Amino acid sequence: MGNVIVITSGKGGVGKTTTTANIGTALALHGKRVVLIDADIGLRNLDVVMGLENRIVYDLVDVVEGVCRAKQAIIRDKRFEGLFLLPAAQTRDKSAVSPEQMQQLCQDLREQFDYVLIDCPAGIEQGFKNAIAGADRAIVVTVPEVSAVRDADRIIGLLAANEMAEPVLVINRIRMDMVRRGDMMNIDDTIDILGIDLLGVVPDDEKIVVSTNKGEPVVMVQDSLAGQAFSNIARRLMGEDIPVFNLETEETFIDKLRKFFGKNGKKRA
Amino acid sequence: MFDLLKFLRKESSLSKNIAKERLKLVLIHDRANISPHFLDAIREDIIKVISNYMEIEDGELDIHLTNLPKEGDGFTSALVANIPIRRMKNIGKNKG
Numbered sequence: 001m002g003n004v005i006v007i008t009s010g011k012g013g014v015g016k017t018t019t020t021a022n023i024g025t026a027l028a029l030h031g032k033r034v035v036l037i038d039a040d041i042g043l044r045n046l047d048v049v050m051g052l053e054n055r056i057v058y059d060l061v062d063v064v065e066g067v068c069r070a071k072q073a074i075i076r077d078k079r080f081e082g083l084f085l086l087p088a089a090q091t092r093d094k095s096a097v098s099p100e101q102m103q104q105l106c107q108d109l110r111e112q113f114d115y116v117l118i119d120c121p122a123g124i125e126q127g128f129k130n131a132i133a134g135a136d137r138a139i140v141v142t143v144p145e146v147s148a149v150r151d152a153d154r155i156i157g158l159l160a161a162n163e164m165a166e167p168v169l170v171i172n173r174i175r176m177d178m179v180r181r182g183d184m185m186n187i188d189d190t191i192d193i194l195g196i197d198l199l200g201v202v203p204d205d206e207k208i209v210v211s212t213n214k215g216e217p218v219v220m221v222q223d224s225l226a227g228q229a230f231s232n233i234a235r236r237l238m239g240e241d242i243p244v245f246n247l248e249t250e251e252t253f254i255d256k257l258r259k260f261f262g263k264n265g266k267k268r269a
Numbered sequence: 270m271f272d273l274l275k276f277l278r279k280e281s282s283l284s285k286n287i288a289k290e291r292l293k294l295v296l297i298h299d300r301a302n303i304s305p306h307f308l309d310a311i312r313e314d315i316i317k318v319i320s321n322y323m324e325i326e327d328g329e330l331d332i333h334l335t336n337l338p339k340e341g342d343g344f345t346s347a348l349v350a351n352i353p354i355r356r357m358k359n360i361g362k363n364k365g
Binding site for chain 1 (some may be wrong): 286289291295
């Protein structure tokens with residue numbers, strides 16, 4: 001029996017889809033059978049982020065309406081053994097699916113996969129309710145900004161109201177240069193406010209944009225810090241004990257001296 | 270000493286600390302609003318306690334969360350209760 005995990009955030013644009021794609025790919029690279037479900041009906045994007053947009057025949061709505069079987073709609077990612085995508089419908093809206101149908105679908109899929117990851121749409125309406133309906137647990141994605149943290153808090157409240165077991169937090173797009181200056185909330189500030197356990201921290205990384213341009217998950221990019229972070233998150237989900245890497249080393253006196261003399265040492269992360 | 274003062278001033282004006290303070294306040298309200306039962310539950314309990322000492326108009330009891338200006342600048346959250354009293358009970362009288 002596989003795990004069904006929903007990736008949610010409340011606010012749009014904080015990196016739910018990127019997180020879903022990369023955690024999923026990393027899990028597959030670790031030998032797991034993974035299916036990613038795009039629950040953002042009408043605004044599907046997981047397909048383009050994964051680079052699978054040209055392979056869609058059927059979609060999530062076709063499956064729940066019985067137009068086709070799940071097996072026919074699920075796309076196998078040929079680059080990664082064990083990785084699959086169930087795309088959202090693009091020409092329908094959130095009301096095309098009900099929470100009960102999602103529950104049934106997740107129940108069916110968990111028998112065939114180790115992990116079912118659901119990419120939740122932004123917002124707290126029907127699409128959110130559908131996306132969480134069949135999930136056992138939730139990953140809440142946020143960025144260290146007031147608007148995103150506020151929305152994450154609301155989502156955590158709604159998950160609790162829906163009796164979802166303790167959600168875990170991914171802090172995305174953190175910029176250590178700004179954290180060091182005191183111009184961005186750090187990991188502790190964010191956890192302190194939201195009061196849930198940390199699953200991982202992903203540094204802001206230009207390579208995400210580049211890899212999304214190409215439709216390749218960033219976990220494939222060797223020297224990407226964000227890719228490394230997503231890979232660590234996947235391993236923590238699998239139960240490994242991987243410390244959150246210390247992105248936050250304070251600027252030491254020696255660093256300041258170095259900077260002063262124009263010899264800015266290697267960026268640490 | 271001067272450095273310490275400068276440090277303290279800098280600490281409170283760091284934009285991340287401003288963000289954190291603002292968030293904490295706004296979340297007090299957001300969290301209270303998540304459950305419509307929250308204020309009702311407080312209301313019930315307050316009525317129970319106050320009724321030991323006085324008779325109140327429970328129909329006109331008004332309890333809400335609000336922002337109050339803090340000394341200096343900024344705001345703090347406050348639970349404001351307006352409780353009309355019908356009659357004091359004859360206990361705890363000052364027999365001085």
